[in-house]
Amino acid sequence: MRIFKENRDHSRLAILKDIPVSLEIHQGIPGTAHFRDGGSDQISCLGCTVPRCMYLSDSDIECSHIKGFPCDRSVMACPVDAIAWNDRSAAPVIDQQRCIRCGICVSRCPVGALYFSDQGEPEVNMTPGDSVINMRPDQAGQDLHACQIEQLLQVPRSGISLQASDPLFETIYEKLQRLGNAYHNPVGRNLLIALGCRCAMRRIGDVYTRMDAVYSSPAGSFGAVEIEFGKDTLDASRGILDDIAVLNTRYGVHKHNNRALVICLQLPNERQGYWQVVKDIRVVEGIKLSTITVGALMFLLWNGCVFEPENDRYYIDFDNMDLRHIICIQADCDSIPLSNGELGIMEPNK
Ligand code: SF4
Numbered sequence: 001m002r003i004f005k006e007n008r009d010h011s012r013l014a015i016l017k018d019i020p021v022s023l024e025i026h027q028g029i030p031g032t033a034h035f036r037d038g039g040s041d042q043i044s045c046l047g048c049t050v051p052r053c054m055y056l057s058d059s060d061i062e063c064s065h066i067k068g069f070p071c072d073r074s075v076m077a078c079p080v081d082a083i084a085w086n087d088r089s090a091a092p093v094i095d096q097q098r099c100i101r102c103g104i105c106v107s108r109c110p111v112g113a114l115y116f117s118d119q120g121e122p123e124v125n126m127t128p129g130d131s132v133i134n135m136r137p138d139q140a141g142q143d144l145h146a147c148q149i150e151q152l153l154q155v156p157r158s159g160i161s162l163q164a165s166d167p168l169f170e171t172i173y174e175k176l177q178r179l180g181n182a183y184h185n186p187v188g189r190n191l192l193i194a195l196g197c198r199c200a201m202r203r204i205g206d207v208y209t210r211m212d213a214v215y216s217s218p219a220g221s222f223g224a225v226e227i228e229f230g231k232d233t234l235d236a237s238r239g240i241l242d243d244i245a246v247l248n249t250r251y252g253v254h255k256h257n258n259r260a261l262v263i264c265l266q267l268p269n270e271r272q273g274y275w276q277v278v279k280d281i282r283v284v285e286g287i288k289l290s291t292i293t294v295g296a297l298m299f300l301l302w303n304g305c306v307f308e309p310e311n312d313r314y315y316i317d318f319d320n321m322d323l324r325h326i327i328c329i330q331a332d333c334d335s336i337p338l339s340n341g342e343l344g345i346m347e348p349n350k
């Protein structure tokens with residue numbers, strides 16, 4: 001992971017003539033802004049001085065509830081280094097081969113200039129509409145631009161940025177399964193951040209901090225995170241007991257305040273001991289572990305949701321391994337266009 005902000009060319013800096021009242025995001029068309037006067041426009045890239053599509057903020061990567069956690073300082077928003085600044089166009093450019101279609105960059109662009117094409121590839125709209133005005137890239141222009149970005153982040157958004165399907169997830173999971181270990185934690189961390197959480201990921205090489213990350217949600221739930229991309233999720237449920245103990249003794253987090261979370265690629269199948277261990281932990285310790293898949297997190301993101309595990313919403317165990325109904329409620333949809341058992345994303349595949 002790169003950790004330094006690059007020097008970029010800001011020769012093309014723009015703002016909007018007016019702040020929209022709403023923003024619509026759909027697959028296949030750049031984000032559409034609706035204005036007070038009834039007009040609408042597809043917004044092109046503003047050439048941001050600090051592009052949110054590329055960088056997280058320092059506060060995103062810390063967990064305010066767990067002070068002193070030794071977190072990795074990488075602020076790259078793309079977990080697989082697939083997005084970079086192109087000085088010639090003064091805009092971000094995406095390496096489609098590396099891209100895993102997570103949608104983090106798309107969700108973070110404040111104007112929807114970065115959107116998913118019909119083919120499901122993130123693209124940058126470079127066609128300026130009537131509502132965009134160019135600025136001098138001097139300090140005054142940059143300050144005005146930064147101020148407007150803060151306002152744009154408050155504009156309500158609607159729409160589904162990428163339509164889920166079996167073939168799409170098959171392509172995504174093929175890429176995820178080929179990723180090196182160093183990318184697993186960034187995928188989990190950056191998805192949680194894009195879904196409205198703060199998340200601090202363990203510093204690489206820190207052998208004393210056993211958990212992969214700690215997070216806090218928009219409503220204030222917080223806890224340890226284990227991110228498991230391999231088949232051995234049993235380790236994740238056992239490891240999280242260790243994490244709960246560490247957060248209790250070293251950081252003063254009482255076990256019943258710890259909304260611990262396991263992020264896995266696929267829900268373990270029924271024969272694996274994972275679900276029984278999760279149930280045992282609830283019965284013996286009174287702790288309800290949350291379990292969610294990378295695919296389910298992406299689905300929530302494409303549907304404009306936040307991740308909120310309040311009220312143990314994501315607790316599933318041996319008696320009920322069905323994530324689908326929980327995701328339907330969170331995404332406010334009647335059904336999810338994924339076959340039953342597909343890749344173990346919404347329910348185990350066996
Ligand atoms: S794609 Fe969006 S966030 Fe990225 S530089 Fe352009 S306007 Fe800014």
Ligand code: SF4
Nearest residue numbers: 078099100102103105
């Ligand atoms: S969709 Fe995800 S993987 Fe692709 S460029 Fe954006 S952040 Fe990176």
